[in-house]
Amino acid sequence: xxxxxxxxxxxxxxxxxxxxxxxxxxxxxxxxxxxxxxxxxxxxxxxxxxxxxxxxxxxxxxxxxxxxxxxxxxxxxxxxxxxxxxxxxxxxxxxxxxxxxxxxxxxxxxxxxxxxxxxxxxxxxxxxxxxxxxxxxxxxxxxxxxxxxxxxxxxxxxxxxxxxxxxxxxxxxxxxxxxxxxxxxxxxxxxxxxxxxxxxxxxxxxxxxxxxxxxxxxxxxxxxxxxxxxxxxxxxxxxxxxxxxxxxxxxxxxxxxxxxxxxxxxxxxxxxxxxxxxxxxxxxxxxxxxxxxxxxxxxxxxxxxxxxxxxxxxxxxxxxxxxxxxxxxxxxxxxxxxxxxxxxxxxxxxxxxxxxxxxxxxxxxxxxxxxxxxxxxxxxxxxxxxxxxxxxxxxxxxxxxxxxxxxxxxxxxxxxxxxxxxxxxxxxxxxxxxxxxxxxxxxxxx
Amino acid sequence: xxxxxxxxxxxxxxxxxxxxxxxxxxxxxxxxxxxxxxxxxxxxxxxxxxxxxxxxxxxxxxxxxxxxxxxxxxxxxxxxxxxxxxxxxxxxxxxxxxxxxxxxxxxxxxxxxxxxxxxxxxxxxxxxxxxxxxxxxxxxxxxxxxxxxxxxxxxxxxxxxxxxxxxxxxxxxxxxxxxxxxxxxxxxxxxxxxxxxxxxxxxxxxxxxxxxxxxxxxxxxxxxxxxxxxxxxxxxxxxxxxxxxxxxxxxxxxxxxxxxxxxxxxxxxxxxxxxxxxxxxxxxxxxxxxxxxxxxxxxxxxxxxxxxxxxxxxxxxxxxxxxxxxxxxxxxxxxxxxxxxxxxxxx
Numbered sequence: 001x002x003x004x005x006x007x008x009x010x011x012x013x014x015x016x017x018x019x020x021x022x023x024x025x026x027x028x029x030x031x032x033x034x035x036x037x038x039x040x041x042x043x044x045x046x047x048x049x050x051x052x053x054x055x056x057x058x059x060x061x062x063x064x065x066x067x068x069x070x071x072x073x074x075x076x077x078x079x080x081x082x083x084x085x086x087x088x089x090x091x092x093x094x095x096x097x098x099x100x101x102x103x104x105x106x107x108x109x110x111x112x113x114x115x116x117x118x119x120x121x122x123x124x125x126x127x128x129x130x131x132x133x134x135x136x137x138x139x140x141x142x143x144x145x146x147x148x149x150x151x152x153x154x155x156x157x158x159x160x161x162x163x164x165x166x167x168x169x170x171x172x173x174x175x176x177x178x179x180x181x182x183x184x185x186x187x188x189x190x191x192x193x194x195x196x197x198x199x200x201x202x203x204x205x206x207x208x209x210x211x212x213x214x215x216x217x218x219x220x221x222x223x224x225x226x227x228x229x230x231x232x233x234x235x236x237x238x239x240x241x242x243x244x245x246x247x248x249x250x251x252x253x254x255x256x257x258x259x260x261x262x263x264x265x266x267x268x269x270x271x272x273x274x275x276x277x278x279x280x281x282x283x284x285x286x287x288x289x290x291x292x293x294x295x296x297x298x299x300x301x302x303x304x305x306x307x308x309x310x311x312x313x314x315x316x317x318x319x320x321x322x323x324x325x326x327x328x329x330x331x332x333x334x335x336x337x338x339x340x341x342x343x344x345x346x347x348x349x350x351x352x353x354x355x356x357x358x359x360x361x362x363x364x365x366x367x368x369x370x371x372x373x374x375x376x377x378x379x380x381x382x383x384x385x386x387x388x389x390x391x392x393x394x395x396x397x398x399x400x401x402x403x404x405x406x407x408x409x410x411x412x413x414x415x416x417x418x419x420x421x422x423x424x425x426x427x428x429x430x431x432x433x434x435x436x437x438x439x440x441x442x443x444x445x446x
Numbered sequence: 447x448x449x450x451x452x453x454x455x456x457x458x459x460x461x462x463x464x465x466x467x468x469x470x471x472x473x474x475x476x477x478x479x480x481x482x483x484x485x486x487x488x489x490x491x492x493x494x495x496x497x498x499x500x501x502x503x504x505x506x507x508x509x510x511x512x513x514x515x516x517x518x519x520x521x522x523x524x525x526x527x528x529x530x531x532x533x534x535x536x537x538x539x540x541x542x543x544x545x546x547x548x549x550x551x552x553x554x555x556x557x558x559x560x561x562x563x564x565x566x567x568x569x570x571x572x573x574x575x576x577x578x579x580x581x582x583x584x585x586x587x588x589x590x591x592x593x594x595x596x597x598x599x600x601x602x603x604x605x606x607x608x609x610x611x612x613x614x615x616x617x618x619x620x621x622x623x624x625x626x627x628x629x630x631x632x633x634x635x636x637x638x639x640x641x642x643x644x645x646x647x648x649x650x651x652x653x654x655x656x657x658x659x660x661x662x663x664x665x666x667x668x669x670x671x672x673x674x675x676x677x678x679x680x681x682x683x684x685x686x687x688x689x690x691x692x693x694x695x696x697x698x699x700x701x702x703x704x705x706x707x708x709x710x711x712x713x714x715x716x717x718x719x720x721x722x723x724x725x726x727x728x729x730x731x732x733x734x735x736x737x738x739x740x741x742x743x744x745x746x747x748x749x750x751x752x753x754x755x756x757x758x759x760x761x762x763x764x765x766x767x768x769x770x771x772x773x774x775x776x777x778x779x780x781x782x783x784x785x786x787x788x789x790x791x792x793x
Contacts, residue, residue: 006783006785009462011460011462168460240785240786244785250785250786251786252786252787253784253785253786253787255786324452324453325452325453325454325455325459326452327457327459331457331458331459331460332457332458332459332460333457333458334457334459335457336452336453336454336455336456336457336459337452337454338452338454340452352459354459354460356453358459358460359453359459360453361455361461362461362465365466365523365564366562366563366564366565366566367565368466368469368525368564368565368728368729369565369728369729369731369733370469370728371728371731371732371733371734372464374733374734374782375679375735377782378785379784379785379786380782380783380784380785380787381782381784382733382734382781382782384733385733402784405784405785405786408457410457410458413458413461414458414460414461414462415462415464416464417464417465417466417468417469418465418466418565419461419465421456423456423457423458424456427456
């Protein structure tokens with residue numbers, strides 16, 4: 001069984017909602033659509049307060065190459081274009097739309113019919129993907145068209161599709177692979193065409209044997225695509241780890257997957273590509289896992305972007321009394337929610353409730369130098385040392401320890417027997433080192 | 447959710463099952479087989495020595511933490527118990543109680559708490575205590591009781607002239623290492639000695655020595671347990687024992703009449719206790735696997751140098767303490783292998 005070699009952990013999986021079929025989340029009364037739902041420059045609004053919009057209509061246009069379109073997820077009236085709080089409680093420019101009915105753009109094919117053939121040239125497919133506002137749906141939200149545009153002098157020969165879903169609790173990708181298997185394969189095929197590659201590997205961890213079996217069987221009709229079962233190990237969904245697990249290629253420190261000839265996309269992204277190209281449907285809804293050990297009805301919901309997170313929780317039985325923390329994303333890398341009324345965005349893969357007793361951090365003790373953080377670090381760093389130097393603000397020494405390689409997977413903090421908040425300090429150190437590197441660069445340019 | 451307020455903190459939001467306390471309890475469980483053997487071989491004395499040592503270590507840590515460092519009590523993490531058991535395992539069964547307590551005071555007070563407590567000490571506290579006692583009271587520390595079974599099972603008793611100056615009682619004698627070293631110095635060959643040794647006894651624990659160092663099988667059982675529970679990795683024990691094996695193997699091949707064979711060296715003295723339980727002490731061993739191997743080989747080589755050509759019959763304690771001192775240097779130069787540094791294939 002393939003898998004990445006260095007470090008990693010195996011937290012309890014808690015895939016409670018894996019048997020729950022995807023359901024449609026009812027439309028909310030109004031949606032809040034932030035203009036920056038992706039990595040890169042926020043979109044520029046192209047509607048005005050009082051405008052009537054339809055489902056799928058463009059309401060924000062990209063601001064540069066690394067940016068993305070924003071579409072309305074509902075039909076109704078734009079009631080505000082102002083700053084609204086996100087999950088962290090920080091305000092960012094957003095468009096608020098009051099829902100009136102559910103009227104879709106007529107160009108969108110709403111039928112369930114599977115459309116296999118695509119005669120469009122690659123430029124046209126890429127254009128459709130760009131205009132559908134597709135970003136990486138695994139949680140990183142990097143605009144898909146940027147990754148699919150291969151710069152001069154670079155060359156890709158393998159497309160890797162991330163169906164790993166290594167975070168505990170989350171099952172959105174798992175359900176999608178089971179229920180939309182054929183669509184995903186067509187989407188992958190379209191991505192192959194855009195990139196001009198002849199080989200695509202879908203990496204799936206073997207805790208999802210049903211998805212592996214279904215996709216393997218269907219992929220027999222797609223000569224370019226093969227399914228690669230992977231042993232269960234966190235953080236296998238990390239780009240560099242997944243590439244190594246599947247192709248054996250190590251992306252050098254500070255380089256991109258394309259430098260070893262690989263492009264990685266998420267299965268959710270592949271499905272969105274299918275819908276965009278074959279159904280003319282832009283990205284305005286996504287699958288969100290709503291789960292937690294004490295939640296009444298754990299579910300996998302198809303949610304219109306902009307729906308308040310609180311209404312998802314209410315739909316799943318309400319927030320239980322014993323919950324102390326709600327996470328947007330998975331429990332290893334997700335964000336603790338400060339504002340429960342914040343909207344679902346393109347990067348929201350799950351909402352996980354954590355019970356109070358698990359939400360309170362344990363008291364840190366002395367580091368006993370057990371070296372467990374070193375052995376679980378998948379980048380081969382020394383978390384104990386980086387964390388200590390960052391705490392002492394000895395930032396000068398951190399760059400030499402390659403703190404910038406850290407992907408913030410949290411394996412070190414998870415493992416630490418002394419309950420030290422290793423990653424907290426590493427993040428501080430990494431941010432400071434990156435800031436200094438930026439300043440140096442701008443000074444050199446002058 | 448209380449008062450409608452949510453807890454917000456950076457990721458990760460879950461923590462694994464590991465804790466210092468759990469790791470320490472696993473080490474204690476791994477020490478149980480060796481403890482049982484020591485009680486079988488030495489009887490109630492073994493129980494008393496270990497109990498006094500543990501009680502002393504826990505008490506001194508509690509008192510120092512409370513009255514001198516004025517901090518939260520730390521005995522709950524069980525590390526003082528581990529130190530106590532390991533110190534006890536490094537003592538002969540006949541040591542007077544006041545000496546054991548003094549050893550515990552030095553181990554915990556000087557070896558551990560003076561540096562700030564658990565995690566801050568550069569040297570293995572149990573070995574600091576043991577070496578302090580060894581240098582201060584060499585006679586009592588090397589006057590081992592020879593278990594009665596050695597005579598009956600191996601068929602040959604140790605020469606009585608060596609026992610003549612023993613202080614404790616009639617059946618006390620030197621460790622096998624001491625005995626062999628002295629015999630070789632007196633002109634005996636390894637063949638003469640080999641006739642008087644039983645390797646079965648060495649494996650099972652019927653030989654004279656410190657409480658915990660006598661039973662190779664029991665110690666290896668503890669090693670297996672710790673490996674399975676992922677308390678330690680294989681690197682340090684294998685490096686220590688492997689380098690001892692190779693070192694003694696070379697000398698044995700060169701001159702088998704005057705150097706004991708590798709099996710003898712691995713099964714006697716504190717080789718296994720040291721390699722499995724003392725050298726692997728988290729706090730005082732290196733952080734990277736590469737570093738662990740270097741550290742382990744260093745311990746093995748220094749131990750053999752002392753055993754073969756030093757003035758002490760056994761050098762495991764000294765070897766570990768010497769390598770402890772080099773650990774910061776090892777950590778500085780032996781870094782873990784990073785991801786993506788020398789990639790196999792770049793297109």
